Amino acid sequence: NRGPSTRSIYLGLACLSLALHLLLAVFCLSVLQTTCVLPTSSSSSIPRTDSRHNESVSHTASSSTASSSDKLPERTQNKEHRRLTANTLHHEADDTLREVTEKAKEPTGAAKTIQKVKGESKLEALFEHPLYNLPGPELQPDDWLLRLKNDEDIKDAESYDDMDWTSDVETYPPWLRFHLGISRWELYNRKDPNLAQLTHYLATQRILGAVQKTGGTQLKLLISFPNHGQALLKPMKQSRDTETDVNLFYFSDFERHNAEISAFHLDRLLGFNRIPPVVGRLMNVTADIREKTTDHKVSRTFFTSPAGNVCFYGQCEYYCSTEHPVCGRPHLLEVSLAAILPDLSLAPRRSWRSPWRRSYSRTKLAQWEKNPNYCDSVKQTPPYSQGTRLVDLIDMAVLDFLMSNMDRHHYETFEKFGNETFLLHLDNGRAFGRHSQDEPSILAPLQQCCRIRRSTLLRLRLLALPDFRLSDVMRESLAQDPLADAAPLLSEAHLSALDRRLAAVLQVVHTCQEKHTDVIHDDLDRYDQDIGGKFNS
Ligand SMILES: Nc1ncnc2c1ncn2[C@@H]1O[C@H](COP(=O)(O)OP(=O)(O)OP(=O)(O)O)[C@@H](O)[C@H]1O
Ligand SMILES: [Mn+2]
Secondary structure (H helix, E strand, O other): OHHHHHHHHHHHHHHHHHHHHHHHHHHHHHHHHHHOOOOOHHHOOEOOOOHHHOOOEOOOHHHHHHHHHHHOOOOOOOHHHHHHHHHHHHHHHHHHHHHHHHHHHOOOHHHHHHHHOOOOOHHHHHHHOHHHOOOOOOOOHHHEOOOOOOHHHHHHOHHHOOOOOOOOHHHOOHHHHHHHOOEOOOOOOOOOOHHHHHHHHHHHOOOOEEEEOOOOOOOOEEEEOHHHOEEEEEEOOOOOOOOOOOOOOHHHOOOOHHHHHHHHHHHHHOOOOOOOOEEEEEEEHHHHHHOOOOOHHHHOOOEEOOOOOEEEOOOOOOOOOOOOOEEOOOOEEEEEEEEOOOOOOOOOEEEEEOOOOOOOOOOOOOHHHHOOOHHHHHHHOOOOOOOOHHHHHHHHHHHHHHHOOOOOOEEEEEHHHOOOOOOEOOOOOOOOOOOOOOOHHHHHHHHHHOOEEHHHHHHHHHHHOHHHOHHHHHHHHHOOOHHHHOOOOOOHHHHHHHHHHHHHHHHHHHHHHHHOOOOEEOOOHHHHHHHHHHOOO
């Protein structure tokens, strides 16, 4: 008899459960709508402020793994891995990105000072000059190193199909926006507001880790920050003004943190934009390195010096010993931090041996030192026989002569761009070693080939004028670095050496022009109206 009543109870319960499920579903839908739906602008184009970049460009999401760094074996970017890194980035992005961007908007102390003297600023005047505002070639999609996917790509590109790039480009951390801004012709756009945010990020972010960076001969660390940001650290090893010992060969010279910082500023002042942004920072050796490192090569070399300073030396080929320690005072240490380039697995680079490489021997001379017609053979050898490679190399020689860097044995390019691209000016640690002496042999490419880009020559002439004097704009530019608060990054002696060397470069060009008619590589024929007849060459 209990059959029908039990059945009705079961029926009632089933109805109740159904109703509850329905209620739950409705609730879930409404909640998801408000919290889980991400902006639909996943493929949003980045409107670029600079006229050079005024087309709308969308970048591929492949840059997501840029953060994954050296730990990954090259070319192991399978789909699973890419999805993982993209997702991780987004999770971290949510809570820390806003903080970073907010902080980055505050100008540093030095930047504020510069703003005050607006109107008298030679640096501002320089960057307002038409020679620093030439519209570059119009950029095609292939002219970006990394691209986010745009609608077209979504339709046809299988390789990106599992990417989950849903957040707004504006919320990407500065290092990622730096990567997305690398083009065929320059590493960064001087007017990109992200540049200041990137240096601020490197100078202020909490340090999460420090390991020794492999490759090269002297000690350097790979620093990691929140949001997968990384930097290449070079420590201060000697006082800023110590001149390189005259009996030390160029290949035995110490690397200088202030040389890395100054080289970035100089390269930017020359209008090249070919050095990754570098910023100075006062770090705590104990809290930021000793307590953070997971690298035994580093941690086991820490000690306290007789003076009570915390020191370490790491493991490397040159100067990694108790006799050459890196020491805090007692904990504080000045370092340079360079923005890290996109990971090699995403943006492979090619390393080129410089035709004017030194012999790196105490006794041997290189070919270019023995043969005055050396350039004739270089001019006939690819890639120097075509395009702009030779004048690019000469630009680099001018930069190196100005800062007296004799250590340019190699240079790198991004493989993606083939031979039609700028040259990366990495590793400037051995520059600015001596101010009392110049090294004319660094100018051998210019002097032997008698060729120079017109835009480079015109900028050099501009920097020789009192209104834009190189030493003055360099002093002003370096004052923006956080370490300038402690002491100038380059002494006055180094700054005036720049003016002296600039005059020497112009003299070499002048001598060339007396002997040859094809000295100028005219890259400005399209802009002659813009720059006027003021600078005839
Ligand atoms: N900003 C950067 N981002 C990514 N990789 C970099 C960066 N700067 C340098 N590297 C890479 O690290 C390598 C070593 O750096 P660097 O040349 O500065 O060290 P080094 O000890 O001075 O080398 P060497 O002794 O060969 O002159 C470089 O060859 C380059 O490929
Ligand atoms: Mn080096």
